[in-house]
Amino acid sequence: MRWHSIRMWAAAVLSAALLELPFPLAGPMPPWRSVFAWFGLVPLLWAILNPAMVDHPRPLRRAFLVAYLCGVFWYMGNCYWIRDTMLHYGEMPAGAPVLLLIGFSLVLGLYFGLFGLGVMLVRRATGKSNLALAAAPFLWVTLDLAASRITSVPWDQLGYSQVDNGIVNQLAPWTGVYGISFVLVAINALIAVGTVETSDRRRWLTSAVGVLLAATGFAGIAHQPAKSSTTTAAVLVQPNLDVGGDNDWSGPGEWDRHIAEFTHLASEQCKTYIAGIPQTGAPNGEIICPPYNTHPDLIVWPEAPSPFFEGDPRFQNSMAALTQSNQAPLIIGGLAADLSPQNEELDYNAAMVFGADGGRFGRYEKIHLVPFGEYVPFAQYLTFAHKLTGRVSKFTPGERRKVFRLNGHYYGIFICYEAVFADEVRHFAQLGAEVLVNISDDGWYGDTSAPWQHLNMARMRAIENRRWLLRDTNNGVTAVIDPYGRVRQSIPRHQIDALPAQYGFRDDITFYTEHGDVFAWLCAILSLGLMGWCGKANLRLAIQNKVRS
Known part of the structure; x- marks a missing residue:
């Protein structure tokens, strides 16, 4: 026995x-x-x-x-x-x-x-x-x-x-x-x-x-499956900021230097990229250089440890100048705040949207926050948790999903950890999103399996909803995913770079998207x-x- x-x-x-x-x-x-x-x-x-x-x-x-x-x-x-x-x-x-x-x-x-x-x-x-x-x-x-x-x-x-x-x-x-x-x-x-x-x-x-x-x-x-056609292009910026280091942009000339680098990356038009998933070490796979239009149709900056605060006039002016110079709308990860009816400040992890004319178009506040990373669940009972979680943030969850009409098409944006929740992401396509945008900071994971696991779960969201998915990350994996979950274009991890990404639009609704x-x-x-x-x-x-x- x-x-x-x-x-x-x-x-x-x-x-x-x-x-x-x-x-x-x-x-x-x-x-x-x-x-x-x-x-x-x-x-x-x-x-x-x-x-x-x-x-x-x-x-x-x-x-x-x-x-x-x-x-x-x-x-x-x-x-x-x-x-x-x-x-x-x-x-x-x-x-x-x-x-x-x-x-x-x-x-x-x-x-x-x-x-x-x-x-x-x-x-x-x-x-x-x-x-x-x-x-x-x-x-x-x-x-x-x-x-x-x-x-x-x-x-x-x-x-x-x-x-x-x-x-x-x-x-x-x-x-x-x-x-x-x-x-x-x-x-x-x-x-x-x-x-x-x-x-x-x-x-x-x-x-x-x-x-x-x-x-x-x-x-x-x-x-x-048959290849899906591409009709437009976006620039996905990968800033590769150190999540555990000092990213203070307040020193003399630091803000201008960073914004100049951002502006340069956002204007990328034709360059090499990886046709497929980037490998660890030296990139492999087919390296090609596709033609693009004079101006991209969209610029994306990911969730990253950058001091982008929605109410900061310097931030607003810089983003207005960037979008106007590129004649393209912008989706950018940053921090936003509101006042509650009780006059308490509510802080959000948000994706802010600027129009091609430089005006603020709207924002999406992250709904599904990371427990013990962006908030402490049951904080009134787990009073000891703050001693264990170190630099845990205290964000307020958003309340509704929304889509944004840019250049005549609808975009649905979700942030980082939300990519693993299939029944939540589908609502963006259900609301009319013709393409999905996932901004994320996977730098916290380091060189572990987590960034690759996260990528595969995002790929499944594209398959379930039969949508192109633009995945823009702080330090990788930044990629374009087609409606069948295939990584069509990507760039190496751990480097300051930008991906001029070709993608398309779909408005058909799958059974899973609907139900x-x-x-x-x-x-x-x-x-x-x-x-x-x-x-x-x-x-x-x-x-x-x-x-x-």
């Missing part, structure tokens, strides 16, 4: 390791690594449903703990960059960044634990492992939805691993990333039948079907109903066993 127990725990750790591989680890991910998502969950499913687990005196508790271990290890590996970020920029006490990563993983690992518990509940209630495996994709999607809606950390959900899969990601405009996760878990479950089913014929037949489907799905990385997480909610309703029925069945079983004893 002890050997069986060791194997179960080892299988959980193996699944955690396999499920790390289909995501970026320290740089851009080779598409072939997405294959691990098609079978990485199999060891965990075996650990939950093998006979030794089913016959355990406390199978529900053991299934929860085994899956929980897998989840904790997975989050610690996938989100290791939390430690690095807090260590370098959080001004936290020694050892606190490690404790924060462990605490983060212990909390979010509960979703894996609940998945294991749910699978075992079905197994106990029905007496059939194949029915438990059939329930697995519904349970997984339900918990992904909970991660988005309850803890607000839907980071690297399983479906993102297939962002380069031209066949499988066609589900996204219908189901969002949840449908892709569903398919992946379903294939894992089919393969897992071979490890837990007692009938040899059924075992080999079902597993063979699973492997065949996985191979077919993986073949989608070679599938390339959102309908598929995920259906999975949740079915899962909750199933858990209710299984809970009652397990309770009856427990009562019967107690009476017999």
Whole structure:
């Protein structure tokens, strides 16, 4: 029995390791690594449903703990960059960044634990492992939805691993990333039948079907949809400001020097860029120099540690001069403030919009703020948090999404972390945005996997809504993403640069854009109903066993 127990725990750790591989680890991910998502969950499913687990005196508790271990290890590996970020920029006490990563993983690992518990509940209630495996994709999607809606950390959900899969990601405009996760878990479950089913014929037949489907799905990385046409151009400025250093522009001549550099970058017309995703180290890929018009149709400055305050007359005058000289509207990240009815100052992380004539056109205030980065959640209860979070900001969340009409077309703007929330980004396209603009500062992540993970999640937003997406960042990855999630143009990270970006417009509405997480909610309703029925069945079983004893 002890050997069986060791194997179960080892299988959980193996699944955690396999499920790390289909995501970026320290740089851009080779598409072939997405294959691990098609079978990485199999060891965990075996650990939950093998006979030794089913016959355990406390199978529900053991299934929860085994899956929980897998989840904790997975989050610690996938989100290791939390430690690095807090260590370098959080001004936290020694050892606190490690404790924060462990605490983060212990909390979010509960979703894996609940998945294991749910699978075992079905197994106990029905007496059939194949029915438990059939329930697995519904349970997984339900918990992904909970991660988005309850803890607000839907980071690297399983479906993102297939962002380069031209066949499988066609589900996204219908189901969002949840449908892709569903398919992946379903294939894992089919393969897992071979490890837990007692009938040899059924075992080999079902597993063979699973492997065949996985191979077919993986073949989608070679599938390339037709190229989308480009009709216009923008300049995406990458200032590469040091997020942890002194970016004070108040010294003699500093403001003018920085604005002159900004103006120079904003006027970039024809230069080399990378056709695809920039690699770490020396750039590779096709280097080309496309022609552009005399003036860009849009200039974008990202979220960055720059002293751009909406109410500062010097800032307003500089932006008016820049837009007038380039005859182009401007989207620029900065800080804005209002007074509340109680005469309290409300500070916003905002994207401000200037017209080509230099006039202020409007602004979008970031709605979904980063917990412990831009605000402290439940601050009235977590009174100790300010000692751990160092330079945490205290922003006020915006209240509504809006689109801006520039040069006859509608643009939707979202900021940094908002890119990971599919059901929120879709509202911009639903409101009429013909192109999406994501401004971000990924400098906090350093040279970890996080900027590449963030990029892939933004790419999925383009796929779900079938929109061009202009992604402008402080220090990379600055890129143009087409409606099929392909990075068409980009520039290297960690350098002062600008990307003259070609893109197009679309106004068609996908099912996901119009209806959102309908598929995920259906999975949740079915899962909750199933858990209710299984809970009652397990309770009856427990009562019967107690009476017999």
